[in-house]
Amino acid sequence: MxxxxxxxxxxxxxxxxxxxxxxxxxxxxxxxxxxxxxxxxxxxxxxxxxxxxxxxxxxxxxxxxxxxxxxxxxxxxxxxxxxxxxxxxxxxxxxxxxxxxxxxxxxxxxxxxxxxxSFSFEADLIKAKVPVRHIEENTNVPMFVTNIECTPAGIFNGKMVVSMRPLPYDKIVKAVLVSGEIPKVHGAPIHIGDPKVIGIKDISRPDFGDAVTIKENEVPVFWACGVTPQAVVMNxxxxxxxxxxxxxxxxxxxxxxxxxx
Amino acid sequence: MxxxxxxxxxxxxxxxxxxxxxxxxxxxxxxxxxxxxxxxxxxxxxxxxxxxxxxxxxxxxxxxxxxxxxxxxxxxxxxxxxxxxxxxxxxxxxxxxxxxxxxxxxxxxxxxxxxxxSFSFEADLIKAKVPVRHIEENTNVPMFVTNIECTPAGIFNGKMVVSMRPLPYDKIVKAVLVSGEIPKVHGAPIHIGDPKVIGIKDISRPDFGDAVTIKENEVPVFWACGVTPQAVVMNxxxxxxxxxxxxxxxxxxxxxxxxxx
Missing domain, CATH: 3.40.1640.10 (PSTPO5379-like)
Structure with missing residues (x-):
């Protein structure tokens, strides 16, 4: 079907x-x-x-x-x-x-x-000719637990989970603008570049989902991820x-x- | 001071x-x-x-x-x-x-x-040279109870309250775009033009605040208003x-x- x-x-x-x-x-x-x-x-x-x-x-x-x-x-x-x-x-x-x-x-x-x-903004990224690697490679998006504390509320607290999409330099600004237009599906990225800045030690070993190829001259771009609430609830x-x-x-x-x- | x-x-x-x-x-x-x-x-x-x-x-x-x-x-x-x-x-x-x-x-x-x-988006309107009549006339913004039902939640329900700013035709699009950029202060208008469409019978008699001058060739433009939750709570x-x-x-x-x- x-x-x-x-x-x-x-x-x-x-x-x-x-x-x-x-x-x-x-x-x-x-x-x-x-x-x-x-x-x-x-x-x-x-x-x-x-x-x-x-x-x-x-x-x-x-x-x-x-x-x-x-x-x-x-x-x-x-x-x-x-x-x-x-x-x-x-x-x-x-x-x-x-x-x-x-x-x-x-x-x-x-x-x-x-x-x-994020499926919603990925559709827009593809329309805007921004590559979405895990779709190209037919796997799940790689997700990482960061060192970014969510703002606690009552009993709920924990670290933010992010999804990562590697992008060539000339697509980064477009990806920010395209995803930034849809705040209801996570909006613009929360971090661009060095994974260590947000507490990710090994970009090749995601905490959830699958690793994807990062080509030469590509930069990892990170978006807040809908797995965060699940991770926090589990915490x-x-x-x-x-x-x-x-x-x-x-x-x-x-x-x-x-x-x- | x-x-x-x-x-x-x-x-x-x-x-x-x-x-x-x-x-x-x-x-x-x-x-x-x-x-x-x-x-x-x-x-x-x-x-x-x-x-x-x-x-x-x-x-x-x-x-x-x-x-x-x-x-x-x-x-x-x-x-x-x-x-x-x-x-x-x-x-x-x-x-x-x-x-x-x-x-x-x-x-x-x-x-x-x-x-x-709405004070926040009014500052931006003024910077964008969109006239804000109640500020020009040094009165409170006129507010109206509409026939638009808020989406109920638990015990809370009631009609949306809107604020109105009259605009010349050539400023309407700019006002939509400027206010639309700040969804956290009500965002873009919810109605432009004929007040009867949203249940307002007499534009010269606001339910809250003060009436303002609507000049010839000006159109009333309506934004969702922060008085809505108070009106709903009172309801x-x-x-x-x-x-x-x-x-x-x-x-x-x-x-x-x-x-x-």
Whole structure:
């Protein structure tokens, strides 16, 4: 099946039937995808405040009502407990299982947080002829834990996670401007150049995702990453947290361009 | 005293001493000012979510920790219970008093919400030679309750309040672009032209603030307004809410230009 030209609504229905459990990169071209964090209500205020204080790493695009599996703004007939291809459940910071459906775990006090995803600005980078190496090499984007402290909020605190894309010198300014136009999907880079400045010791060994080729005369460029909230939530070790499985995102009905304004 | 060229820290100290109880428009040129809403913690999650769902009307620039009078990000040594020239206390939706200091009313469960203020983009409009009529006429900006429903969150719901600035045709595009660059102070207009389209029956009778002259060949241009959260809070009639008194803002150490990025 070619999912790239299908409508999000139709692909979500196939996902809901359990017929897709692969990463969603490349599906429904032009539409925004989203990271998921589900927490019990007692932690929701602190986490919502954490996203407000760390908007580059945690650009919220929707928050569900308490106990509500339907979303209201990101798309038609979304069931957040079924419409993502793969979920992870963490209990006290430990990954205890991966599931294609979390209906049987759903609770009346759960709150869903949907966070913008860099897939959206990568589409714009490619249109602007800025190379995106992990897409060229068909792997996951390399991600690193930095020494940059997130601004704490209540119980939540931890280091910012960044994604890295190596760029030739003559594409850096364009990449800053293009990604800077979409603050709802992490916006402009947070660092350009020497990885050590932000506490990354070995650029060839990412903490998450895959290493990519950095060619001669290319500079690593770092963006705040949607894995930050997951890393922070794991740092805090709450009794239960549900997230999407990396790369297995919610495909929304919102076009990338609509996130700009 | 000429407060326009003083540093925010110094002016806040004079305010704290009770020596300024006037509106803050024009003070500390180049620095951002902020709207205040103080609510008990039990309402804070719903209100925080309301601001997330209504970012044009409620662009949050800081949220205090529970019970905390000191702010961390908007400036040095800010005491939110003393550093605003005039406060209003509303009990069950009714204005029960105005005070120059709310120390004696402060509670351990209070949370402060600071919201961006249009003073910041007006400074940029003036630099871009876009006329700002209420400043020319030395009155308050005219504000109107519209028929635009805010996106509800928990107990909070109500209509969006807008501010209006009349513009000659050849300044409208510039005003959209200049204000659109600062989403943290309401961003681009939400409506240009016929007031009836957004439910305003009589443009000469604002619901808040003062009427201003609309010259021949000028068009009313409407921006989401920081009075919206106050109007919504009043609509919901919580037991107690404290706000700044209109026009009597918190003067922050953040420069207007820093709100852009």
């Amino acid at each position: 070619d999912y790239s030209n299908m409508k999000p609504y139709d692909v979500r229905k196939i996902i809901r039937q359990g017929k897709i459990s692969t990463p969603t990169a490349g599906m429904c071209s032009g539409y925004a995808q989203a990271n998921l964090v589900v927490l019990p209500k007692e932690l929701a205020y602190d986490f919502l405040l954490f996203t407000q204080r760390n908007p580059k790493a945690c650009p919220l695009i929707e928050v569900g009502d308490v106990g509500e599996r339907k979303l209201k703004y990101l798309g038609e007939d979304i069931d957040i407990a079924k419409d993502i291809p793969k979920y992870r459940i963490y209990e006290e910071g430990i990954l205890t299982g991966e599931y294609t459906d979390i209906e049987k775990f759903w609770r009346d006090d759960f709150v869903s947080f949907l966070i913008g995803c 805090v070790k709450p009794k239960i947290v549900i997230t999407h499985s990396p790369g297995h995102m919610l495909i929304t009905d919102i076009k990338n361009i609509d996130l700009k304004y | 000429d407060y326009s060229n003083m540093k925010p820290y110094d002016v806040r100290k004079i305010i704290r001493q009770g020596k300024i109880s006037t509106p803050t428009a024009g003070m500390c040129s180049g620095y951002a000012q902020a709207n205040l809403v103080v609510l008990p913690k039990e309402l804070a999650y719903d209100f925080l979510l309301f601001t997330q769902r209504n970012p044009k009307a409620c662009p949050l620039i800081e949220v205090g920790d529970v019970g905390e009078r000191k702010l961390k990000y908007l400036g040095e040594d800010i005491d939110i219970a003393k550093d605003i020239p005039k406060y209003r206390i509303y009990e069950e939706g009714i204005l029960t008093g105005e005070y120059t200091d709310i120390e004696k009313f402060w509670r351990d469960d209070f949370v402060s919400f600071l919201i961006g203020c 919901v009639k919580p037991k107690i809410v404290i706000t700044h008194s209109p026009g009597h803002m918190l003067i922050t150490d953040i420069k207007n230009i820093d709100l852009k990025y």
